[in-house]
Amino acid sequence: MTTSRIIDRHVRIAAVLVAAGLFVELLVLRGVRPAAFLIFVLAGIPLVTAGVLVFLYSLVSVRN
Amino acid sequence: MITPDTLPLLLFLLGLGLAAVFFVRPTTATREGKILAFVGLFLFPLLCSAVGFSAHMEHSKTTTFCLSCHIMESFGKSLYVDDSHYIAAAHFQHHRVPADEACYTCHTDYVLYGGIRAKWRGMRHVYVQYLGKPPAPAAIQLYTPYNNRECLHCHLGARSFEESATHTAIHDDIVSNQVSCISSGCHDTVHNVASLANVKFWKGAP
Numbered sequence A: 001m002t003t004s005r006i007i008d009r010h011v012r013i014a015a016v017l018v019a020a021g022l023f024v025e026l027l028v029l030r031g032v033r034p035a036a037f038l039i040f041v042l043a044g045i046p047l048v049t050a051g052v053l054v055f056l057y058s059l060v061s062v063r064n
Numbered sequence B: 001m002i003t004p005d006t007l008p009l010l011l012f013l014l015g016l017g018l019a020a021v022f023f024v025r026p027t028t029a030t031r032e033g034k035i036l037a038f039v040g041l042f043l044f045p046l047l048c049s050a051v052g053f054s055a056h057m058e059h060s061k062t063t064t065f066c067l068s069c070h071i072m073e074s075f076g077k078s079l080y081v082d083d084s085h086y087i088a089a090a091h092f093q094h095h096r097v098p099a100d101e102a103c104y105t106c107h108t109d110y111v112l113y114g115g116i117r118a119k120w121r122g123m124r125h126v127y128v129q130y131l132g133k134p135p136a137p138a139a140i141q142l143y144t145p146y147n148n149r150e151c152l153h154c155h156l157g158a159r160s161f162e163e164s165a166t167h168t169a170i171h172d173d174i175v176s177n178q179v180s181c182i183s184s185g186c187h188d189t190v191h192n193v194a195s196l197a198n199v200k201f202w203k204g205a206p
Helices: A003-028 A034-060 B006-024 B031-059 B070-078 B087-093 B099-107 B114-130 B148-155 B165-169 B171-175 B193-198
Strands: none
Touching: A003 A034, A003 B006, A003 B031, A034 B031, A034 B114, B006 B031, B070 B087, B070 B193, B087 B099, B099 B114, B148 B171, B165 B171
């Protein structure tokens, strides 16, 4: 697999994770219940963080 | 029209759109593509999460949020007792505290980082609610005795407080928290959820 294809794969995975995280966060954004806050913090934020980390990894893994 | 309420929503939709673009076409070969990827997969997600977190922090101050747990139902009911001796009810009904942030206004700490401490206590409530063994409403107690500082945040310097002969006589003891406002026999009827069956309610009760 070429370097650019590996990067594209990482970017795609990052996009999926970020989109999933943002979707979860969006679903509970208007929720005024503790459960909404918990879902935001325990599901939304970790998914977005994972996506961002995968994206950052795709940047530094170029030479490899 | 864009309002402060719809702005976070638009931000999230834009963030989702950008993420979708990189799922469909993950091209970062060009300079523009790299910049867009940085915006779409780094800046925007972080911005959206920060905005969402801030929104949830604001929601957590609302009376609706606090009373959304079943265990708090009787405390919410106590805000509608038709008796001015119930200080929580009197403050709520006469809007001495903002009605939509009634719980938070009295139960936060008016010190540096007091808001954070109050939120941390809230997390403890959430833990007990979902993973612990919640006590019966009548058995719920504060983690620490109520500090006069929270009352004095509004009342200190107010004419009604300063001109009261009782307050004047023990002013220093009140300010230094030596004499408690609510547990020294002066204003000791607060929520009293155990006795709600025998009280009259204000007509505005839900």
